[in-house]
Amino acid sequence: MAKTLLIKNAQVLVTMDAQRREIAGGAVFIRGNVIEQVGASADLPQTADEVIDASGRLVMPGLVNTHHHMFQSLTRAVPGAQDAELFGWLTHLYPIWSGLTGEMVKVSTQTAMLELMLSGCTTSSDHLYLYPNDCRLDDSIEAAQQIGMRFHAARGSMSVGRSQGGLPPDSLVEDEAEILRDTQRLIETWHDPERHAMLRIVVAPCSPFSVSPDLMRESARLARSHGVSLHTHLAETAGDVAYSRERFNMTPAQYAEDAGWVGHDVWHAHCVKLDDHGIGLFGRTGTGVAHCPCSNMRLASGIAPVRRMLEAGVPVGLGVDGSASNDGAHMLGEARQAMLLQRVGSGPDAMTARQALEVATLGGAKVLGRDDIGALAPGMAADLVAFDLRRHNFAGALHDPVAALVFSAPAGADFSIINGRVVVRDGRCLTLDAGVLVERHNRLAAELVAGS
Ligand SMILES: [Zn+2]
Numbered sequence: 001m002a003k004t005l006l007i008k009n010a011q012v013l014v015t016m017d018a019q020r021r022e023i024a025g026g027a028v029f030i031r032g033n034v035i036e037q038v039g040a041s042a043d044l045p046q047t048a049d050e051v052i053d054a055s056g057r058l059v060m061p062g063l064v065n066t067h068h069h070m071f072q073s074l075t076r077a078v079p080g081a082q083d084a085e086l087f088g089w090l091t092h093l094y095p096i097w098s099g100l101t102g103e104m105v106k107v108s109t110q111t112a113m114l115e116l117m118l119s120g121c122t123t124s125s126d127h128l129y130l131y132p133n134d135c136r137l138d139d140s141i142e143a144a145q146q147i148g149m150r151f152h153a154a155r156g157s158m159s160v161g162r163s164q165g166g167l168p169p170d171s172l173v174e175d176e177a178e179i180l181r182d183t184q185r186l187i188e189t190w191h192d193p194e195r196h197a198m199l200r201i202v203v204a205p206c207s208p209f210s211v212s213p214d215l216m217r218e219s220a221r222l223a224r225s226h227g228v229s230l231h232t233h234l235a236e237t238a239g240d241v242a243y244s245r246e247r248f249n250m251t252p253a254q255y256a257e258d259a260g261w262v263g264h265d266v267w268h269a270h271c272v273k274l275d276d277h278g279i280g281l282f283g284r285t286g287t288g289v290a291h292c293p294c295s296n297m298r299l300a301s302g303i304a305p306v307r308r309m310l311e312a313g314v315p316v317g318l319g320v321d322g323s324a325s326n327d328g329a330h331m332l333g334e335a336r337q338a339m340l341l342q343r344v345g346s347g348p349d350a351m352t353a354r355q356a357l358e359v360a361t362l363g364g365a366k367v368l369g370r371d372d373i374g375a376l377a378p379g380m381a382a383d384l385v386a387f388d389l390r391r392h393n394f395a396g397a398l399h400d401p402v403a404a405l406v407f408s409a410p411a412g413a414d415f416s417i418i419n420g421r422v423v424v425r426d427g428r429c430l431t432l433d434a435g436v437l438v439e440r441h442n443r444l445a446a447e448l449v450a451g452s
Contacts, residue, residue, distance in 0.1 A: 002032030005382070005420060006048035007059060008041040011389055012401050014060035016361050016375040020354075022402060026059065030382040033196055033420035038376050052422075056390045057414055058401050060357070061376050062122025062150075062383035063331040064364025067231075067269040067290035067319025070112035070126045070140065071097070071105055074445040076327040086237045086299050087167060093324060094169050096452040102134040104444045109143035111441045112329060114429055116320070120413045121331040122150055122383040123364070123373055125290075125319075127231060127269070129156025129206035130172050137186055141199065148423045148431045150383060152368055153190070154204035154231045155183045159211045165247070166210050176215045179205075180222055187226045195372050196381045198419055200228065207233040208255055209243045216259035223265065229369050230261060231290075234268035237301045241273045253278025262287045267367045269319060270295075271309070272302040279305065283312035288367035291359070293337040294328070295321035303345035306338065306359075317364030332387075333410035335360040353406035382420040385413045 006029050013026025015038060027044040029037040037044050072093075075081070081092045109126065116124055128137055137155050144151035160166030161173040183203055191201040203223040205211040216232075223230045235241060235252035244252045253274060256262055262281060267288030274282070274289070282289065291304050309316050318338055320329040335356040342350035365374030373381050389401050393411050397404035405411070416424035423431050 003050070003420070004048035005030040005417070006045060006051045007054050007384070007386075007417075008044065008051065010054040010059040010386070011056055012058050013038070013376065014058065014357070014402055015377060016061050016358065017377045028059070028376055028384060030417070030420050033382050035376060035378055035380045035382050037378060050422075052415065054386055057386040057388055058405060059384055059386045061361045061374055062385050062416065062418065063120045063335070063360045064317060064368065064374060065116055065121050065124040065320055065331055066267065066288075066317035066364045066367045067292055067321055068112065068124060068126045068329065069128065069322030069324070070109045071100055071128060072322035072324035073108045073112045073115070073329070074104060074441070074448050075324045078324065078449060081324065084299075085239070086301060087239050089299060089325065090167060094172055096449055097130055098132050098169070098172055099448050099451040100130065100132050100135055102136060102139045104448060105135050105139040106143045107437070107441050107444055109140045110147055110432060110437055112323060113144060113147045113149045114432070114434055114437065115329050116331055117147070117149060117416055117424055117429060118412050118427065119330040119332050119410065120385045120387070120416070122385065122416060122418045123152070123368070124149060125152035125154055125202065125231065125368065127154040127156045127204050127206075129158055129204070129210075131174060132172060141190055144199070146432065147429070148418055148421060150198050150373065150381070150418055152200045152202050152229070153186070154202035155186050156204045156206050157183075157211060157215070158206045159215050160209075168210050173210070176212065176218070179215065180218055183219070183222060187228055191226065191228055193227060196419070202229045202231045204231040207240075208248070208252065209240065213248070213259055216261060220260040228265075230266045232261065232268060234271055235273040235278065236270035237299070238273060251275060251278065253281055256287075257281060265369060267315070267317070269321070270301065270304065272296055272304045274305065274309070279309055279312045279314060282309070282314040286315060288315040288317065290319035290367060291316050291338060292319040292321035292326065292334075293341040294326040294334060297337070297341065298325050298327075303341055305345070306342055307346050307350045315363065315366040316359055317367035318360045330410050331360065332405065336406050336410055339406055353403040356406050357402070383418050385416045387411045388414040
């Protein structure tokens with residue numbers, strides 16, 4: 001028999017279920033890796049193999065991160081890339097990243113996942129798009145398995161170097177046939193299409209300015225022949241749009257449509273500059289967007305029209321984006337910034353706290369193509385997090401604890417459960433030694449930057 005786990009007495013249980021119930025004194029009963037019952041503590045079984053008393057905590061579905069480049073956590077706050085816009089920032093960092101090794105990928109992925117996990121995230125995607133030296137996506141996957149995070153590993157790629165009119169140096173690009181071969185190998189080795197899967201593979205050429213239209217089309221064909229999702233960067237900045245117009249004579253949205261990159265199985269990062277035609281197209285086709293407010297502010301890319309996207313039916317999730325353009329990957333903090341930034345662009349009612357939490361949970365799940373995470377309901381994967389409402393952050397804000405979670409300074413997770421397993425307790429990660437990891441990470445970060 002699978003082990004049972006009962007979380008009871010939550011001060012408030014945010015379900016994100018079909019009725020968006022918020023249950024005072026709520027409880028969740030888990031069997032194995034799946035939620036079996038959700039309701040008031042008095043109405044659920046009173047005991048289980050393990051019982052967690054969640055008094056004083058807000059319990060909610062684990063947050064879903066839809067866009068990241070975890071290797072970049074080795075190059076946070078690098079002098080020289082602190083104050084640049086996207087293309088200048090990339091041009092400064094590419095030579096440093098060319099020293100990346102497999103060990104660095106593995107360690108930086110664990111650090112990034114540790115940071116996400118402690119901020120309430122239980123599922124993340126990661127977009128690894130450069131493979132110098134001995135780097136493999138398998139390094140990221142093994143890191144995720146060790147720390148215990150639900151993972152959508154995106155096999156990124158770059159194939160158009162500077163000599164071909166692209167942005168990256170020629171030394172960092174790969175041969176297109178080799179990219180497709182390796183992507184197929186990864187799908188066949190690792191992809192799990194089953195409900196409650198802990199690991200999925202995503203086909204993810206880096207961006208229109210670093211791969212050819214051919215690779216975009218071939219990638220879409222490969223992904224659809226295996227039933228896996230597609231992910232890339234799109235319409236991030238004005239420079240991005242200008243490149244698309246000059247090189248392809250199309251807007252980014254037209255380019256995406258032309259290459260077969262629209263549909264429920266596709267999500268694009270950023271879309272800060274998605275025009276009205278693009279918003280309509282994405283809404284009609286169910287094409288998803290990973291909104292990355294901190295990164296968009298850090299690089300001064302602009303304010304993504306998220307409110308208009310949501311009104312048009314575009315699936316929108318949140319992404320912290322790579323750690324070199326958002327040096328603090330805090331998922332709850334990202335939800336807060338999403339709410340605040342929409343208000344800067346569209347007024348104080350542009351996004352409520354509850355809408356921000358919905359985008360961070362159900363929205364992210366939809367963008368990743370999943371109906372088994374993002375809500376606490378029977379049959380869903382047992383991914384949930386708790387925040388301690390007795391902390392100073394929330395003092396005086398308990399008139400509405402759910403809104404307080406977003407309005408107040410971002411809290412860390414008090415405990416976290418992923419796939420039915422307790423991975424964070426009392427704000428500490430149980431699956432690896434954070435002190436040892438951070439020391440190793442800092443040593444590798446210094447080596448990487450010194451070696452460039
Ligand atoms: Zn990105």
